[in-house]
Amino acid sequence: MSYAYLFKYIIIGDTGVGKSCLLLQFTDKRFQPVHDLTIGVEFGARMITIDGKQIKLQIWDTAGQESFRSITRSYYRGAAGALLVYDITRRDTFNHLTTWLEDARQHSNSNMVIMLIGNKSDLEARRDVKKEEGEAFAREHGLIFMETSAKTAANVEEAFINTAKEIYQKIQDGVFDINNEANGIKIGPQHSPTNSSMPSGGGGSSQSGGCC
């Protein structure tokens, strides 16, 4: 499957905020509450269209509690976008955002687009973090913000796609050097005549349940 660009995303945030569920909702359009807890990192991929261009999102879904420090750096390596997730029903997950953000800023390239996500918006009755608080945090730290529900799929598409739009815009603005893969952006096969034989689909796309 050919694409114009491939963007690498990373999903981060405390354990149990719904990172894997968000990913599954986005790639497979289903909600599966019982899901293996993530050890290390898991992957998902999906094709989206922005400005008439096919863009492949390659998403790294990380563990919320990682005891092996050195490995997290490799997750951030070359990520163009990050979804920083907290759970609106658990204030502690909101309180930990600062450390997550520090972590992300430290290990990623400075242009990485970060989307702050308050997940589980369907659980309004148990809400513990006001929407305004999320917005304020995002404003303060220069992030995009959305509340989502992996369960009802509310805003899930938008969260992933808006992040991609932001990245795309940065490419248009020349902020991202698309020839440097360390920025988390790869040019699709048909756009790079030099390596047209690259079997990008060989391992990359076949695993993505329901992508393309």
Next chain:
Amino acid sequence: MAGFLSIESREVIRVEVKKCDGLLQPEYKRFSLDPQITSFEILQKTLTRAFGVKSDFTISYLAQDVSGQDVYLSMLSDWDMDAAFQTASDPCLKLKLDLKPFEEGLDDWDIIAPGDVPQYRFAHFIDRNSFLSSLTGTISSHVEKTMSTMQRTLGLKTELEPQYRAAKNPMTDMEFHNYLDSSGHMVKPEEFRISIYQGGIEPALRRVVWRHLLNIFPDNLSGRERFDYMKRKEKEYYKLRDQWREEFSQGTASEEIKYVATMVKKDVLRTDRMHKFYSGADDSRNLISLFHLLVTYSLTHPEVSYCQGMSDIASPLLVIQKDEAQAYLCFCGVMNRLRSNFLIDGEAITTKFNHLGNILQIQDPVFFEYLKEHGAQDLFFCYRWFLLELKREFPFEDALYMLEVMWSTLPPDHPELELPLMDPEYCPSLLSSSPASPTFSIKQTVYAKLLSLRRHKSTISKHSSSSDDSFSHSSSLNNNNSNEQTCCANEYPKMDAPEVQELKEKLSDIDQSLEHSMSEDSSANSSADDFSSEKCNGESDIGSSMTEGHTSNTDMEDQPQFQISLEMDQEERMLEQTQRCSLHNKQISQKSVSTPSKLAGGSVETLSLQKDQKSSDSLSAANSQSMKNSLVPGSVQNTQKNTDTSQKSQDDLHISDCVEVSDDDSLDLIKAKMNTPDLPKPHEFGCGNPFLMFLCLTLLLQHREQIIHNKLDYDEISMLFDRMVRKHNVHKVLHQARLMYSDYLRTQQKLHEQEMMEEFGVSV
């Protein structure tokens, strides 16, 4: 003769089988077999697999007696089977398979006091012995073909490619008892492990055998002693567990306990939920047991506390043990070895990455170079393999087999006196949130872990409590351990009031049922008994628990006594042990490695590898010690432990290599060449688990073509292996890993011999 001729000309006999299991609805299966190549043994095996039979059974066939009446005749041998083929197979041979409740309670064989079994049972079980051992005979490739043909006929999944079949059938009860003496002492620990290495363990037997593999027993206990030991340790566990549960139910638990409980709960609810055992409601008993087990461990081991991944380690232990306390003991046994995987310093994991990189570079420099070019030589995509010791890389049932094979390669590591169920620094008074109690060091672990991680702390402050008798004082709630106060509490965010409030509110299903069950069984461990008797897995043969089956004498008399068949008189036994020990000592004193190679058919080779000693001083110390104790089996290992408990520098490793039933060299094996001396020694390699390294190496090599051919980059390689979660072929992987492992051991042995020669300058 006409009958014989007609049979021989027949290519196929149709068979209809009816399986009867007590009052259960009979099951039917139909298949065809080739009378030319089917032996009675094959037929038994086929039926075993076709119906998934885990216990003993008898076969009979429908024939007509002289008066023309239908009658079932028993089929006990090839002779009977031939007779059946000739006389009763037209148009269809009707077989009846009767299950016997043979295995019931047997999994706890080792706790039965011997000697009070009527003699007649003896002969009875001898018969069984021959019956069962006939099932464990060698399999010719011819038989294999028949098996697979028949399996296909039966519509069974032919999951084993014949060339990857293990050299041996899984260990059975009968076989297991060969490794014990009449009173249940483990007398042949090497053979015991070698057998498991070669073929694993029958599922019904895992419950008992895993306890041995996981080093929960001190060395040299009799069956009776093991029983008493287990009882005592179970009580000890329940006491530990109930300490924090009481705080919970009284609402006096510290925030830290609640925090651990919340984290554990989250993970328990998403651990192996696809497995039948855990597929119940969120507050079902098995999930609660896993929750209890993990919280208890985390609280009583403040240095490790709770880390993601631990639920994956504990889950199969509980599935097999089916009892919370027993699973806890096994978990402690596993964690003794694995806890370093979960420490924040990351040293153990880093070492494993390095070692795997080293061996890959040696084994397959081309592939390694490829990974290097793509910046993937860090091998980080193998992280889960290390953390969970490959538990998630295979389908659940296959993972059990892989785990036991891997455990069997590890040298025995018995607890010196008893298996400790808690860290020395644990102090129950710290569980309480009462104002008088000091800050629990959990704060420095759980929070430290989550937060200091992100702040690049490479170490975790260890808080050693001086209260080493912590277990005995449960009422000391206002015990002031001043040294616990020294913790740097302000480095971590305070659990402010809203958070505490929030946590209280969020204690959902598990916590409620926890409190509920607390009031239900305030008297220690009654819940454990009925828990273990629950037939959680549909395996009725494992249902009976240790506690149930053996507390009453009448029950005990009903238990089959296998070890009696192995009985020899005391003198003989002493003699044998003496011989064993003196042999052992001889090995050590000469610092030599014995290699009893039985290479006759090139099929089985036994390697006996004495691990290297770091200094000749410690060696001679151990040596003289072991000479003194030469009448006590296993004294060598004990001495070693005494000499140096932290570094197991002189572990005794006896591993047999089986070149498996495979005569084709068309396997996509990279020819093993472990002949470079660069690899670490067995007790260092893979942090003391070299076989894990070879398993990981195998997984890498089995995908190298795919990776190189498709020119996968770093991300794609990571995704490839992520996709393989629970999908690797256990037989193929074990087969290849065993081959490489044996090469490695052989090389290590040669190196060792060379070192000996150099050190002493003489040849023996």
